[in-house]
Amino acid sequence: ESVLTQSPGTLSLSPGERATLSCRASLSISSSYLAWYQQKPGQAPRLLIYGASRRATGIPDRFSGSASGTDFTLTISRLEPEDFAVYYCQQYGISPHTFGPGTKVDIK
Amino acid sequence: EVQLVQSGAEVKKPGEALKISCKGSGYSFTTYWIAWVRQMPGKGLEWMGIIYLGDSDTRYSPSFQGQVTISGDKSISTAYLQWSSLKASDSAMYYCARQHSGYDHWGQGTLVTVSS
Numbered sequence: 604e605s606v607l608t609q610s611p612g613t614l615s616l617s618p619g620e621r622a623t624l625s626c627r628a629s630l631s632i633s634s635s636y637l638a639w640y641q642q643k644p645g646q647a648p649r650l651l652i653y654g655a656s657r658r659a660t661g662i663p664d665r666f667s668g669s670a671s672g673t674d675f676t677l678t679i680s681r682l683e684p685e686d687f688a689v690y691y692c693q694q695y696g697i698s699p700h701t702f703g704p705g706t707k708v709d710i711k
Numbered sequence: 712e713v714q715l716v717q718s719g720a721e722v723k724k725p726g727e728a729l730k731i732s733c734k735g736s737g738y739s740f741t742t743y744w745i746a747w748v749r750q751m752p753g754k755g756l757e758w759m760g761i762i763y764l765g766d767s768d769t770r771y772s773p774s775f776q777g778q779v780t781i782s783g784d785k786s787i788s789t790a791y792l793q794w795s796s797l798k799a800s801d802s803a804m805y806y807c808a809r810q811h812s813g814y815d816h817w818g819q820g821t822l823v824t825v826s827s
Contacts, residue, residue, distance in 0.1 A: 604773070638813035640756075647806055647820055648748075648756065653813030660815075691756055695810060699772040700746065702756040 605630040605694050607703035615711040622679040624706045626692035634670040636696025639677045642705075643688045651690075652677060682708070713737040715745075715807055715818035722824045723797050730793035731821045733807030740788035741765040744810040747781060747792045750820075751803045761810065762790055797825045 606629040616622055626637070634655035640648040650659040652668035655675055665680040679686055687710050692703040718732040733745060746761040760771040764783045771781070783790040790807060802825045808814035 640814070642756075647817040648808075648814070649817075650813045650815050653815075657812070659813065689755075693756075693758075693813070695813060698761070698770040699774075700758045700761065700810075702748075702758060705755045 604699055605632050605697060605701055607692055607694060607701055609690075609692060609703035609706050611706060612704075613707045613709060615709055616682055617711045618682050618684055620682050622677075622682055622686070622708055624677040624679075624690055624708075626675040626677070626703050628673040628675070628694060631673055632694045633696050634675070636694055637668075637670065637675050638693045638695060639666075639668055640691045640693065641686075641688045642691065648691065679708075713809070713816045715809060715816055717805075717807060717818035717821045720822040720824070722826070724827055725799055725825055726796050727825075728793070728795050729797055729823065730791050731805060731823070733790045733792075733818050735788045735790075735809070738809075741785045745783070745790040746808050746810055746814060747779075747790075748806045748808060748814075749775075749803045750806065756806075759792070759805075764788075764790065797823075799825050799827075801825050 608627045610625045637655040639652040642648040655670040656668045669676045689705045691705045714736045741764045747759040749757040759775045760781045762769045764785045780793045804820045807818040809816045
């Protein structure tokens with residue numbers, strides 16, 4: 604089972620700033636099967652990025668993803684007020700399709 | 712429009728059985744996998760398992776194997792998650808989600824409360 608570790612646990616930033624979220628896999632996983640989700644309180648998660656770097660339908664281009672070996676990064680280029688939320692990475696290539704513990708992006 | 716609609720909130724007592732549902736529409740239900748994800752209060756997402764409705768192929772997380780049963784009825788485009796004997800620790804929000812380039816569509820969630 605590939606364990607995903609996310610850092611930092613919490614990221615305190617101001618609107619307009621750049622956010623960089625990390626996700627590290629304990630085992631090698633294909634970048635083709637790494638996704639990022641956003642979840643706001645009281646809502647279901649929303650797919651942002653799949654295949655490590657492909658934006659899902661309707662996702663603004665301020666969201667981008669990248670991969671380097673077992674390290675994956677989600678970048679939000681300029682935070683909008685609606686971007687303050689919890690972000691999860693997930694690998695969906697090998698069962699079980701594990702999630703990381705999440706990174707909370709809150710307002711500084 | 713792709714939609715996954717889950718059954719409503721449940722309040723149960725420990726030891727009771729429960730089956731919750733996830734009905735798909737707007738796409739060919741039998742050609743995608745449907746996963747179940749648990750979220751305990753204030754906690755993160757936990758992958759429970761997944762089913763392919765075309766042939767009912769099912770996979771479970773080791774953490775949930777033997778604790779729940781995932782099934783489906785392709786004739787009514789519905790996936791199910793069931794417990795034979797609930798525990799207080801099963802109290803959580805449960806989501807279903809379609810796997811397609813990640814999990815691209817999610818149900819609204821079913822809140823399960825288990826309390827004596």
